[in-house]
Amino acid sequence: MPPFSSFQDEIYLHGLLTGEAPPFGTDPAGLEDAARERMSPEAYGYVAGGAGTGATMRANRAAFGRRALVPRMLRDVGVRDLSCTLFGTRLPAPLLLAPVGVMSIVHPDAEPAAARAAAGLGLPTVLSTASSTTLEEVAEASGDGPRWFQLYWPKDRDVTVSLLQRARAAGYTALVVTLDTWLLGWRPRDLDRAHLPFLRRIGIANYLSDPAFLAGLAKPVEEDPLAAVAHWAGMFADPTKTWEDLAFLREHWDGPIVLKGVLHPDDARRARDAGMDGVVVSNHGGRQVDGAVAALDALPAVAGAVGEEITVLFDSGVRTGSDILKALALGARAVLVGRPYVHGLALGGEAGVRHVLRCLLAEFDLSLALTGHTGPTGLDPGLLAPPLPG
Numbered sequence: 001m002p003p004f005s006s007f008q009d010e011i012y013l014h015g016l017l018t019g020e021a022p023p024f025g026t027d028p029a030g031l032e033d034a035a036r037e038r039m040s041p042e043a044y045g046y047v048a049g050g051a052g053t054g055a056t057m058r059a060n061r062a063a064f065g066r067r068a069l070v071p072r073m074l075r076d077v078g079v080r081d082l083s084c085t086l087f088g089t090r091l092p093a094p095l096l097l098a099p100v101g102v103m104s105i106v107h108p109d110a111e112p113a114a115a116r117a118a119a120g121l122g123l124p125t126v127l128s129t130a131s132s133t134t135l136e137e138v139a140e141a142s143g144d145g146p147r148w149f150q151l152y153w154p155k156d157r158d159v160t161v162s163l164l165q166r167a168r169a170a171g172y173t174a175l176v177v178t179l180d181t182w183l184l185g186w187r188p189r190d191l192d193r194a195h196l197p198f199l200r201r202i203g204i205a206n207y208l209s210d211p212a213f214l215a216g217l218a219k220p221v222e223e224d225p226l227a228a229v230a231h232w233a234g235m236f237a238d239p240t241k242t243w244e245d246l247a248f249l250r251e252h253w254d255g256p257i258v259l260k261g262v263l264h265p266d267d268a269r270r271a272r273d274a275g276m277d278g279v280v281v282s283n284h285g286g287r288q289v290d291g292a293v294a295a296l297d298a299l300p301a302v303a304g305a306v307g308e309e310i311t312v313l314f315d316s317g318v319r320t321g322s323d324i325l326k327a328l329a330l331g332a333r334a335v336l337v338g339r340p341y342v343h344g345l346a347l348g349g350e351a352g353v354r355h356v357l358r359c360l361l362a363e364f365d366l367s368l369a370l371t372g373h374t375g376p377t378g379l380d381p382g383l384l385a386p387p388l389p390g
Ligand SMILES: Cc1cc2nc3c(=O)[nH]c(=O)nc-3n(C[C@H](O)[C@H](O)[C@H](O)COP(=O)(O)O)c2cc1C
Pocket: 046, 047, 048, 098, 099, 100, 101, 128, 129, 130, 150, 178, 260, 282, 283, 284, 285, 286, 315, 316, 317, 318, 336, 337, 338, 339, 340
């Protein structure tokens, strides 16, 4: 397992000793600005965009801003161990790549590059159903690296079962089922540019390579590509699903199942009661419901309700190592990041993603040490000052 406590040395001391700056910037906002210049306006709009007025996206960041760490002194933090265990697997740090579809719009190396960067650090990739490359190609790119599969649960049972079988066969161990995107949110940036990548067949590679999906087409894709997209749009998701339907997934997936997009403690209890193994407290990075609660504000109640029984993960708004610390202190066992690594991908492919992940880990390591902690386990809200109003 890579010794993550050496990240500080690698990134900062190397630069300070040699006078060489890191290959990319280390400030997340600066990285986003630089990435923006490398992306088409449509791609940047798609990645950066939030639902509606962007209120929830801003709330996600504001919720981190309202919480403050209270460092503790003289606690021997000379040796740190960032590792954690999720579903029986030891991971080098409590950090995962959130599922992000259609990555080829930001860089031709797309999901395989991100998966290689994550695997090189031993961090799990959560691959989106809507990836621009097939799940088998991404599995190959991640080699021995841990990988989970995110399911956009299709209407069609045969396609669902086929995707699950393929994911299992390709070595994905956990299933992340996204519950907050049966319908795509109201996203003015995409609407105004009439830009949705999947309508240009980007992000549907897993369907176009799926025998059960192809069996539902009247004509081969090459003969009628628009019909293939229309068929995809019609079966992509099923907003009639209810808690009872989860039994179907439990039956067809024998590994851990995690529900992504849970924000209410009662929904977390229902997940537990349905035999699910975990939840991701998430509002999809503010991309779905404008005005939805900030994910960080929803975390303590969910962790309080089920955190002892199932695994509580978190995403939406994590930008720095100290953000990771705050989410763990509020009850998350690990966090996922979305947009930050997409910015890295846009800037430098695999190397850019690796850079972003290493910066997050280095700053997380420093934040742990400087607040008086040697690892991610056992952190609690005592690490935080009472939340500031507003
Ligand atoms: C461009 C983009 C595409 C996304 N695609 C998916 C997806 O295919 N499946 C999914 O469950 N979540 C998807 N998400 C949501 C992320 O998994 C994650 O919840 C979100 O990005 C976290 O917020 P953050 O970007 O502030 O870190 C996407 C997010 C972005 C920015």
